[in-house]
Amino acid sequence: MNPDFDALIIGGGPAGASAAAILAEFGHRVLVIEREKFPRYHIGESLIPFTYQPLERLGLIPRMKTSCFQKKYSVLFVQPDGRASQPFYFFNRYDRETVAQTWQVLRSEFDQMLLDHARAKGAEVLEETVVKELLRDGGRVTVVGAQLKSGEVVELLAPITLDCTG
Ligand SMILES: Cc1cc2nc3c(=O)[nH]c(=O)nc-3n(C[C@H](O)[C@H](O)[C@H](O)COP(=O)(O)OP(=O)(O)OC[C@H]3O[C@@H](n4cnc5c(N)ncnc54)[C@H](O)[C@@H]3O)c2cc1C
Known part of the structure; x- marks a missing residue:
């Protein structure tokens, strides 16, 4: 099966948004999957x-x-x-x-700024989408199972998955 993206990033906090921005800057197709709708409260200001x-x-x-x-x-x-x-x-x-x-x-504003920056660099962001399952081929994650806001469960393929869930 062809991959949907070059990299899937689980979590749109500072780690996920920064990784997404840099990967997108290099021309990679990146999808950030974030369970919350930003701006959202977060500790660590x-x-x-x-x-x-x-x-x-x-x-x-x-x-x-x-x-x-x-x-x-x-x-x-x-x-x-x-x-x-x-x-x-x-x-x-x-x-x-x-x-x-x-x-x-203010983390809600700071994290929003970072995520918007990743978008501006070309990363796609799916908010209100929860990663529920990681399917492995050997030791490597190849498919990510995620539940969309609508309740629909989708399977996403990429050669690289980054766990940035904090
Ligand atoms: C009590 C406390 C106080 C702190 N104080 C400070 C401080 O003063 N200064 C400081 O620099 N740091 C502080 N920190 C640390 C700071 O909060 C973290 O270092 C920072 O948030 C890590 O960023 P991150 O992107 O790795 O994770 P996070 O910011 O936690 O982002 C992870 C994201 O992943 C999403 N996510 C999680 N699971 C899923 C899933 N299954 N599917 C989709 N999305 C998912 C979450 O919704 C979240 O948006 C503090 C931490 C704690 C607990």
């Missing part, structure tokens, strides 16, 4: 230094810099009894203009 480089690779730094996301320059740890550590300023150790820059994001 406090980005850390060195997130800069993957965002740069994706070409999203200009968009991050002009976004409404809160810029984040340091961390400070608060103990259960309320005592706070000294703040740790990232730029004391890392390059102020690049990797020391990071952001506090």
Whole structure:
């Protein structure tokens, strides 16, 4: 059987959307299968230094810099009894203009931006579709069974499947 896509990506969070954008940029036919409808709530909003480089690779730094996301320059740890550590300023150790820059994001908006970026690069995205089954040939996943929003179950074929379900 002919494959439907070059790669299937299960999960449209940051990992899946980033992989989809890069693969599509190289001209591969990519399908992201995401069970939720974006924008959706997700925990994990406090980005850390060195997130800069993957965002740069994706070409999203200009968009991050002009976004409404809160810029984040340091961390400070608060103990259960309320005592706070000294703040740790990232730029004391890392390059102020690049990797020391990071952001506090709203994951619903941040993840939407990444998924839309993957679409803009040419990836297809199926939202509200849940992967239910992985069929293997030897050790390799060759067919992905997914349930569409309508309830219909479809089988998708690709030589590569990435599990980006978090
Ligand atoms: C309590 C907590 C606090 C955290 N705080 C931070 C923080 O402050 N800063 C930080 O950087 N990170 C934080 N993290 C980690 C951060 O949330 C993850 O690193 C990040 O979300 C991983 O991205 P991902 O794309 O791999 O997975 P996810 O963002 O989880 O995306 C996976 C996607 O796959 C979809 N999916 C799952 N199963 C299926 C299926 N069967 N079919 C189709 N789609 C499916 C989901 O709907 C989801 O959209 C925190 C995590 C937790 C649990």
